[in-house]
Amino acid sequence: MVTINCVWDEGADRALGLPAYETAGAAGADLRANFPAGQRDGVTVAPGARVLVPTGLRLAIPQGYEVQLRPRSGLALKHGITLPNSPGTIDADYRGPLGVIVMNAGEASFHIDHGARIAQMIVAPVVQAQMALVASLDETARGAGGFGSTGRG
Numbered sequence: 001m002v003t004i005n006c007v008w009d010e011g012a013d014r015a016l017g018l019p020a021y022e023t024a025g026a027a028g029a030d031l032r033a034n035f036p037a038g039q040r041d042g043v044t045v046a047p048g049a050r051v052l053v054p055t056g057l058r059l060a061i062p063q064g065y066e067v068q069l070r071p072r073s074g075l076a077l078k079h080g081i082t083l084p085n086s087p088g089t090i091d092a093d094y095r096g097p098l099g100v101i102v103m104n105a106g107e108a109s110f111h112i113d114h115g116a117r118i119a120q121m122i123v124a125p126v127v128q129a130q131m132a133l134v135a136s137l138d139e140t141a142r143g144a145g146g147f148g149s150t151g152r153g
Contacts, residue, residue, distance in 0.1 A: 002062060002065060002123055003062070004059055004060070004061055004062075004067070004123065005059070005060040006018055006019075006057050006058070006059055006060075007057070007058050008056055008057065008058075009034075009036075009054070009056050009057065009058060009097055011036045011037050011056075012034050012036070012054075012056025012057070013034050013035075013040070013056060013114065013115070014056075016032045016034055016056070016115050017032075018057075019031050019032075019055075019057075019121050027120075027122060028070060028120030028121055028122045029120065029121045030072070030117040030119075030120060030121075031055050031069070031098075031100060031117070031118060031119045031120070031121050032055065032115050032116060032117055032118065033053045033054070033055070033100075033112050033113065033114055033115060033116045033118050034054055034055050034056030034057070034114070034115070035053075035054060035114045036054065036056075039114075040114045041114070042111055042112050042113045042114050042116070043111070043112050044109050044110070044111045044112075045081075045102060045103075045104040045109065045110050045111075045112065046104060046109050047080075047104050047105075047106055047107055047108065047109065048103075048104065048105075049103070049104055050084060050101055050102065050103045050104075051101075051102055051112075052099045052100070052101055052102075053099060053100045053101075053102050053112060053118055054097060054098075054099050055097075055098045055099065055100060057097070057098045058095055058096065058097055058098060059090065059094075059095075059098055060095065061090060061091070061092040061094075061123075062092060063092050064092070064125060064126055065092055065123055065124065065125055065126060066089050066090060066091060066092065066123075066124055066126050067089075067090040067121050067122065067123055067124075068087035068088065068089060068090075068121070068122040068123075068124055069083055069086065069087060069088035069089075069090065069100055069119050069120070069121060069122075070083065070086055070087050070088075070119065070120045070122060071083045071086055071119065071120070072117060072118070072119060072120060075118070079104075079106045079108075079110050080104060080105040080106025080107070080110075081102060081103070081104060081105070081106065081110055081118075082102075082103050082105050083100065083101055083102060083103065083119060084101055084103040085101055087122070088100070088101065092126070100118055100119045102118060102119075
């Protein structure tokens with residue numbers, strides 16, 4: 001078990017609680033919209049628009065891990081609400097406010113209420129690689145075949 005240390009931003013609604021796993025087998029902990037006082041009525045996202053939704057949190061992620069932010073499948077299917085940079089990566093050395101970039105890919109405006117579950121937070125190990133410049137690369141059956149080269153589409 002990995003521990004993610006959290007602190008509340010000034011003015012955050014602490015009654016919303018920390019990110020939580022909704023079921024025993026859940027891979028992602030749900031993040032909630034935590035708007036500052038004076039904006040607790042939330043925000044409406046027009047079709048095609050993007051907004052940065054605050055969570056009211058700052059995290060200390062252990063070295064060797066990252067937090068990935070992913071869309072919630074129900075919001076994506078029912079309303080077209082997604083995260084345009086999914087998965088978004090929060091690095092272990094970042095200590096600023098945790099915000100979620102939310103995009104409305106649907107056809108109707110969508111309102112994000114204060115306290116609404118807006119994204120999933122996945123904790124994952126990170127492996128850093130060493131880059132090496134070489135004279136040539138090894139050959140493979142695929143070779144330089146790009147987009148769609150391994151099948152239909």
